[in-house]
Amino acid sequence: MEKLTSVEGRAYPFGMKNVDTDIVIPAHWLKTISRSGLGKGAFEVLRTEPGNVFDDPEYAGSPILIAGDNFGCGSSREHAAWALMDLGIKVVIAPSFSDIFSGNAFKNGILTVVLPQEAIDRLMEVARTDPISVDLEHQSVTTPFQDRFAFDIDPFRKQCLLGGLDEIGLTLASGAAIDGYEAKAARERPWVVPAIA
Amino acid sequence: MxxxxxxxxxxxxxxxxxxxxxxxxxxxxxxxxxxxxxxxxxxxxxxxxxxxxxxxxxxxxxxxxxxxxxxxxxxxxxxxxxxxxxxxxxxxxxxxxxxxxxxxxxxxxxxxxxxxxxxxxxxxxxxxxxxxxxxxxxxxxxxxxxxxxxxxxxxxxxxxxxxxxxxxKPSKTLEVRVEGELGFGVTPKDVALAICGALGTAGGTGYVIEYRGSVFETMSIEGRLTVANMSIEAGARSGLFAPDxxxxxxxxxxxxxxxxxxxxxAVAYWKTLKTDEGAVFDKSITIDAATIAPNVTWGTSPEDVVAITGVVPDPESFADASKRAAAAKSLDYMGLTPGQKLAEVPVENIFIGSCTNSRIEDLRAAASVLKGRHIAPGVKQALVVPGSGLVKRQAEAEGLDGIFKAAGFEWREPGCSACLSMNPDRVPAGERCASTSNRNFMGRQGPGARTHLVSPVMAAAAAVTGHLTDVRELIEDKKGMVA
Missing domain, CATH: 3.30.499.10 (Aconitase, domain 3)
Structure with missing residues (x-):
């Protein structure tokens, strides 16, 4: 996973509420067996609309996406995070996220920042003309106009993002504890292992 | 203690x-x-x-x-x-x-x-x-x-x-109680939709739901599977029923x-798996079963739920500005107008299937409405997709396939099918589908497809009349219907 410390650049002033992962990447794009190339299908349904932010040259290649409440609801498809990654998005800022999406984003090195609606409204305004800075180390989002919004993040996630750490590698370091759990479970609940059909 | x-x-x-x-x-x-x-x-x-x-x-x-x-x-x-x-x-x-x-x-x-x-x-x-x-x-x-x-x-x-x-990290806990008795024609799917309507699609975010109350105690396992299935449509990653x-x-x-x-x-252990008297949930809601009607969705989010006896809401009736904007966008996509009666909305496609409603009880329920009837002339596509090969065989042993086929339905092989249209099954752009699936998102059943989420008996009723229909009007007593 790529390290993420701070991101500065233009932001898509998107703002839409309840964006489900079918909107982020429709199902017919899920037939791939690789993680890359999904940017082409990102927000496909919305991109049929003239004047949408994703095809506006003003915002092309922006590393930040500003979204509305409950971003990423619906399907568990990690393709949604891969599609954003393929578009070059490194940070999504919204008032709230679905649980599965924020986990998927994190596992791909995308930072999800939760800020109150007033802050989102202000960032939407700034994003139309100017860049935005996100500093993970100091947990803040700033604008060239002296706006500063502090955000919370799970310390473990922060550490993983800053260090670009591989979560599987971290867990495998607990191999002995997993062995111990399995031995105990086999004694106490032997029926958990499925019968051979 | x-x-x-x-x-x-x-x-x-x-x-x-x-x-x-x-x-x-x-x-x-x-x-x-x-x-x-x-x-x-x-x-x-x-x-x-x-x-x-x-x-x-x-x-x-x-x-x-x-x-x-x-x-x-x-x-x-x-x-x-x-x-x-x-x-x-x-x-x-x-x-x-x-x-x-x-x-x-x-x-x-x-x-x-x-x-x-x-x-x-x-x-x-x-x-x-x-x-x-x-x-x-x-x-x-x-x-x-x-x-x-x-x-x-x-x-x-x-x-x-x-x-x-x-x-x-541990989740918070959300108790969802439905108390009382469900009315005739009201199914577990209607309960699930009512919960989505009550909680909203983000109401369960961060929570694990536990379903409690008399309606769930008497509900069959297959009905519980339908309800638990749609927990995620209210934002909750999990929804639990205590084993009984x-x-x-x-x-x-x-x-x-x-x-x-x-x-x-295993059974001895499973019997210990219930919430203790006096345990505290982080949040609780209670729904009176008597208030739940056969439901249908009007918009592009599973929270956009209304009784089949109701009308398409006016976006201006929502207090929140972003909800007003979302509702207007949904109605535009769905081709509906505020005040329109749901029961007058024509449908060209019927889909009975998906992990929500493709089990044997679902097929029995739909077949009980379709028996001796035929799909309406305006219905172009009517699919039944059993949830598994074993469900399909069981249905065939009971003669349900014959009822579906005689009614004009196509009897298919098991899979996810037109719930999300990753295979060739889809709803054409601009057409409507009365669907027993779980998501009415834009483009879910195919680009431009308009989905109305309903129960299996409601899908069957819509197939027969060619428009969204209150199944209770088709079958007036419990004798004829397995709901």
Whole structure:
């Protein structure tokens, strides 16, 4: 996973509420067996609309996406995070996220920042003309106009993002504890292992 | 005396491998279902990292999303090639990955093949008190049997394959009570839609739901599967039912369920799995069963629910500005006008299927409405897609296929089908579908498709009249209908 410390650049002033992962990447794009190339299908349904932010040259290649409440609801498809990654998005800022999406984003090195609606409204305004800075180390989002919004993040996630750490590698370091759990479970609940059909 | 705890807490506590100082836990995963869409990149990750599957015996693979629901083998038993090259490639990847990593695969033409969330319970792979995951958000379904089951992304699929664990933080708990008695024609699907309407699509975010109250106590296991399935539509990754005698009766004798002394030990343990008297939930809601009507969705989010007797709402009637904007956008997409009666909305497509409503009770219920009737002239496509090969066989043994076919329905092979249209089954742009699936998102059933979520009996009623219809008007007493 790529390290993420701070991101500065233009932001898509998107703002839409309840964006489900079918909107982020429709199902017919899920037939791939690789993680890359999904940017082409990102927000496909919305991109049929003239004047949408994703095809506006003003915002092309922006590393930040500003979204509305409950971003990423619906399907568990990690393709949604891969599609954003393929578009070059490194940070999504919204008032709230679905649980599965924020986990998927994190596992791909995308930072999800939760800020109150007033802050989102202000960032939407700034994003139309100017860049935005996100500093993970100091947990803040700033604008060239002296706006500063502090955000919370799970310390473990922060550490993983800053260090670009591989979560599987971290867990495998607990191999002995997993062995111990399995031995105990086999004694106490032997029926958990499925019968051979 | 120990502190009273919730069912969720009990299952969680029994699966903690390690707790870190920040509260993150390494949670052991007892069951892992794998399908062809969200697993290829996970297996590729294992291969690149030189890693193995830690517990292939706790893992079960089955293709479901991409499979055509037309015949899969010719008269000589040879596979009929899948026309879409990418779908064929995903199926081929699963067929290669499962044996390579030692995982049991239920193949595309095996009699047990079906939607992951239908075959898990059906095979007895799903058990009370277990933790279960799958790269699919409707994994919440398995909570109907008292399994703490939730959808995960592909990176987590890889993590579970490699370590049989996940790094998680505990969720908050949400009690959803439905008390009283459901009216005639009101089904578990209507209850699930009513809950989505009451909570909203983000109301359950961060929570695990526990379904309690008299309606759920008397509900069949298949009805509970429908309700638990749609937990995620209210934002909750999991929805639990405490296991009871119905659960044990459902599971006993299933192929992968415990046998003999193991069965007895398991049941004794499962009986301890309930929320203690006095345990506290972080949030609770109660719905009076008498207020639930046969429901239908009008918009592009499962929270956009209204009784079939109602009208399309006016976006201006919503207090919140962003909700007003969303509703206006939804109505534009759906081609509906405020004040329009739902029961007058014509439909061209009917879909009976999906992990929400494709089990034998769903098919019996729909068939009970269709018996002796025929689809209306305006209905261009009417599909029944059983949830599994075993459901299909059972339905055929009961003669349900004959009822569907005589009514003008197509009787298909099992799979996810037109719920999300990864296979050739879809709803054409601009057309409507009365669908027993779980999501009415824009483009879900095909680009431009307009989805109205309903129960199986309501889908059958719409098929007969050609418009969304209150099923209670078609069958006036309980004798004729299995609901």
């Amino acid at each position: 120990t502190k009273p705890t919730t069912l969720y807490q009990k299952i969680w506590d029994a699966h903690v491998v390690e707790t870190r100082p920040d509260g993150t836990c390494l949670i052991y995963i007892d069951r892992h279902l794998v399908h062809e869409v969200t697993s290829p990149q996970a297996f590729e990750g294992l291969r690149v990292g030189g890693r193995k599957v830690r517990r292939p015996d706790l893992t079960l693979a089955v293709p479901d999303h991409n499979l055509p629901t037309t015949a899969r083998r010719d008269a000589n038993g040879q596979r009929i090639p899948i026309a879409n090259a990418e779908s064929a490639q995903q199926l081929a990847a699963l067929e290669r990955n499962a044996p390579e990593f030692g995982i049991r695969l239920i193949g595309d033409a095996d009699p047990e093949q079906g939607i992951v969330h239908v075959i898990g319970p059906e095979q007895g792979f799903t058990l009370p008190g277990t933790t279960m995951v799958c790269g699919d958000s409707h994994t919440s379904s398995h909570g109907a049997l008292g399994s703490l089951a939730f959808g995960i992304g592909t990176s987590e699929v890889e993590h579970v394959l490699a370590t049989q664990t996940l790094q998680l 005698e119905k659960t044990f009766a459902y599971l006993q004798g299933r192929p992968m369920a415990p046998k003999g002394a193991d069965w007895d030990a």
